[in-house]
Amino acid sequence: MTDYSGFFSRDAANFRPSAIRAFAKLINDPNIISFAGGVPSPETFPAEEMAGIAERVIRERRQISLQYGPTRGLPRLCEGIARICGERSIECAPSDVIVTTGSQQALDLIAHTLLDPGDVVLVELPTYIGGSASFFARSATLAGVAQDDEGIVPESLDEVASRTKPKLLYTIPNFQNPSGRLMTQARRDAVLKLAAKHDFLVIEDDPYGELLYVEGAETTPMKSRDAEERVIYLGSFSKVLAPGLRCGWILAPAALGTQLEIAKQAADLCSGMLDQSIVDEFCATGALAPQIEKVRAFYRGKRGTLIDSLAEHFRGRAEWTSADGGLFTLVTLRDDIDTAERVSHAVARGVAFIPGGPFFVDGSGKNTMRLTFAKETDERIREGVERLAEVVG
Ligand SMILES: Cc1ncc(COP(=O)(O)O)c(C=O)c1O
Numbered sequence: 001m002t003d004y005s006g007f008f009s010r011d012a013a014n015f016r017p018s019a020i021r022a023f024a025k026l027i028n029d030p031n032i033i034s035f036a037g038g039v040p041s042p043e044t045f046p047a048e049e050m051a052g053i054a055e056r057v058i059r060e061r062r063q064i065s066l067q068y069g070p071t072r073g074l075p076r077l078c079e080g081i082a083r084i085c086g087e088r089s090i091e092c093a094p095s096d097v098i099v100t101t102g103s104q105q106a107l108d109l110i111a112h113t114l115l116d117p118g119d120v121v122l123v124e125l126p127t128y129i130g131g132s133a134s135f136f137a138r139s140a141t142l143a144g145v146a147q148d149d150e151g152i153v154p155e156s157l158d159e160v161a162s163r164t165k166p167k168l169l170y171t172i173p174n175f176q177n178p179s180g181r182l183m184t185q186a187r188r189d190a191v192l193k194l195a196a197k198h199d200f201l202v203i204e205d206d207p208y209g210e211l212l213y214v215e216g217a218e219t220t221p222m223k224s225r226d227a228e229e230r231v232i233y234l235g236s237f238s239k240v241l242a243p244g245l246r247c248g249w250i251l252a253p254a255a256l257g258t259q260l261e262i263a264k265q266a267a268d269l270c271s272g273m274l275d276q277s278i279v280d281e282f283c284a285t286g287a288l289a290p291q292i293e294k295v296r297a298f299y300r301g302k303r304g305t306l307i308d309s310l311a312e313h314f315r316g317r318a319e320w321t322s323a324d325g326g327l328f329t330l331v332t333l334r335d336d337i338d339t340a341e342r343v344s345h346a347v348a349r350g351v352a353f354i355p356g357g358p359f360f361v362d363g364s365g366k367n368t369m370r371l372t373f374a375k376e377t378d379e380r381i382r383e384g385v386e387r388l389a390e391v392v393g
Pocket residue numbers: 038101102103104105128130172177205207235236237238243247248
């Protein structure tokens with residue numbers, strides 16, 4: 001048998017498997033009430049409309065939908081995305097957009113284009129595992145920055161940046177995965193100032209900004225005030241439409257965009273044209289805004305049920321984020337509780353969650369757990385939290 005160990009690249013030695021995908025089997029067992037998923041509910045997918053659109057774009061536009069396309073994306077979709085960004089107060093042109101195979105590809109392309117081994121990337125404590133995986137895969141060094149209920153703590157960012165001389169900061173200001181937190185606008189301005197002071201670039205990842213459930217949440221991206229053009233903004237259709245249509249985007253300063261486009265040529269020539277054609281047609285028919293309303297309505301009640309149930313069963317024993325948007329709340333338990341050790345007890349009791357440790361690159365957060373309200377009915381959410389309170393906390 002061939003010994004492959006000498007064949008792997010140096011970067012491959014730094015690949016990190018997702019600590020969350022290992023829990024996938026818990027998500028699909030119908031006997032287990034699952035707060036563990038990280039995926040949107042299939043009930044929110046506009047399947048019938050999509051089926052009609054898919055048939056149309058395949059039958060009537062096969063020269064586009066079934067053909068290779070431009071690396072930067074289907075031109076009309078780029079226009080639509082520039083409009084969406086405009087509605088989010090970001091001034092941009094269709095030529096600033098690069099459509100990607102989900103925003104996960106955007107993270108990989110940025111890491112490939114900007115990072116050398118040992119470069120420092122700052123990430124929030126906690127952060128999205130797919131983001132850290134992309135940076136680890138380029139042998140970057142990750143350093144954690146503290147968050148509180150207003151988002152990144154500027155003093156922590158200043159201190160860690162002074163010490164580590166980072167190239168990049170990766171942040172998810174709107175209803176972060178995994179914490180569900182919303183960064184205040186003042187904190188976003190502080191982040192931009194510190195990016196200028198310490199001369200680093202910012203990846204602003206915004207897949208959850210449209211999923212908001214309360215009045216008055218201020219979700220305007222920092223990209224809208226990016227006077228120095230330090231921010232690379234990422235968006236995605238995954239959470240409002242369907243993640244199986246691998247369709248996200250990058251909005252980058254022009255000189256970066258040129259290099260990212262070349263990296264994408266090498267990665268996949270172009271993102272799936274059928275996916276893009278379907279998303280493009282969906283947006284062009286004006287169906288996106290009502291779809292977003294439907295998705296919000298679908299999750300709003302479930303989110304309320306989860307938060308109310310936590311208040312009923314965990315009051316005084318834990319703290320949790322309010323999850324005014326997005327798909328998650330992060331629950332923080334007593335310091336001496338290691339939630340990873342409680343997973344098997346919980347599963348035996350018929351309830352699943354994701355232990356928070358893997359989201360913290362500094363090894364902290366062992367006493368936290370991520371819960372999603374996306375998957376279960378209100379009744380099962382109530383029952384699940386009651387069970388959870390018996391085995392953790
Ligand atoms: C913060 C964050 N960024 C990016 C992604 C990847 O999304 P996409 O489906 O657009 O690749 C996710 C998916 O869960 C996410 O939570």
